[in-house]
Amino acid sequence: MIARLLTGAALAALTIGVLSTGPASAQQGKLTGDMVKIGVLNDRSGLYADLGGEGSAVAARMAAEEFGNKILGKPIQIVTADHQNKPDIGSNLARQWIDQDGVDVIVDVPNSGVALAVQEVTREKKKIFLMEGPATSRLTGDACSPTGFHWAYDTRALAVGTGQAIVKEGGDSWFFITADYAFGHQLEADTSAEVKKAGGKVTGSVKAPLNTADFSSFLLQAQASGAKIVGLANAGGDTITSIKQASEFGLTQSGQQKLAGLLIFLSDVHALGLPVAQDLVLTTGFYWDRDDETRAWSKKFFDRHGKMPTMVQAGSYSAVRHYLKAIEAAGTDDGPTVAAKMKETPVNDMFAKNGTILPNGRMVHDMYLARVKKPSESKGPWDYYQILRTIPGKEAFASFEESGCKLPK
Secondary structure, three states: OHHHHHOOHHHHHOEEEEOOOOOOOOOOOEOHHHOEEEEEEEOOOOOOOOOOHHHHHHHHHHHHHOOOOEEOOEEEEEEEEEOOOOHHHHHHHHHHHHHOOOOOEEEEOOOHHHHHHHHHHHHHHOOEEEEOOOOOHHHHOOOOOOOEEEOOOOHHHHHHHHHHHHHHOOOOEEEEEEEOOHHHHHHHHHHHHHHHHOOOEEEEEEEEOOOOOOOHHHHHHHHHHOOOEEEEEOOHHHHHHHHHHHHHHOOOOOOOOEEEEOOOOHHHHHHHOHHHHOOOEEEEOOOOOOOHHHHHHHHHHHHHHOOOOOHHHHHHHHHHHHHHHHHHHHOEOOHHHHHHHHHHOOEOOOOOOOEEEOOOOEEEOOEEEEEEOOOOOOOOOOOOEEEEEEEOHHHHOOOHHHHOOOOOO
16 A cells, blocks of 8 residues: 555655764664654645645755764654545554654644644654644544654644634634535634533534635635634635635625634735735644844745744744754653654744643644734734733643543643
8 A cells, every 4th residue: 555655646755865974973872773764744735835845845954964974973864645535545654764764753734634644653653743733632542652752733722812702802603614524623612612611502503625726605605604703714725715705705795794714824815915815814833023033044944935923833843942952851762752852842942932831742832823914003024913812831722631642641
């Protein structure tokens, strides 16, 4: 099966880039294959390519370069591949990377269905899995792994931020347009729970296939529901398409209904433009213009990639950097040993301050409730967000006890 997959589109998507070597680290340690090989596995050509894609590989390279492209005196290598949003392709690529190509850690993997499949492989192989792109809270819940780390955000944090905020502003009845796979289902479930907890109600939902081109029938059902809020439990290209078509359809023009984009990335706002995206409320784990440190790092990223980073791309840098620091401290790239070192070490970088990692691999850090600026409020390109509130990490993310993870504490 693997051979057949890799002779087709997946092999064509597989690219390998070896980082140049810099000054050797003075410390020598035990590394499998005499190197650390980092595999960035994501959507490189589809609806999630802009939020992760090559940008996540750029971010991983930036992290490696901080170590002189070497760790414990050995080179760091980056490989990339396109999972095409298909769990079988993603898991087969992960298995080949680990079994045949010597990959030590897999990074990013947007699409919760693919991430759940890859988590099974990395758990079995005792390899580190750094998840910045996928959303489902199951990855640190019932599907948790001793070597899995969920980094940038999850469905629970999005629900706590955007869901609660909109109910408090009077949006107390909801209808969901939901991506019909693991991510959308979990985001709808988590947001519904937060809406009800805040005193709101859910009138119904409709499931839309991934990569839907025409949302008109789903928007008609949302309009007919009479709900004040149409919750978009989708992401990337599907979010962009549904928001554009809702605007063309006149869904919100009467003032009786509003859209709630439950997972909005900076790349989505850029694609939509401020005239369409203005006043959307969203929850994010990172914004490039938050402070001097985020601005400085984001400028370096922009100089390489030509775009400001999403929270997925910034999270990829943070997670890879923390992973490499743990290898340096542990003196080995053995998965369980590195996982233990990562969990005992606070995360402090431009992405997170005093971030902590729970036993289930959930990295707990502050999230941010933001509003998309009106065109008249923006001072220039990429000046898109007004930060309304900092959501403390302990409020945004489920505790280990709440998560449903069965790993020992």
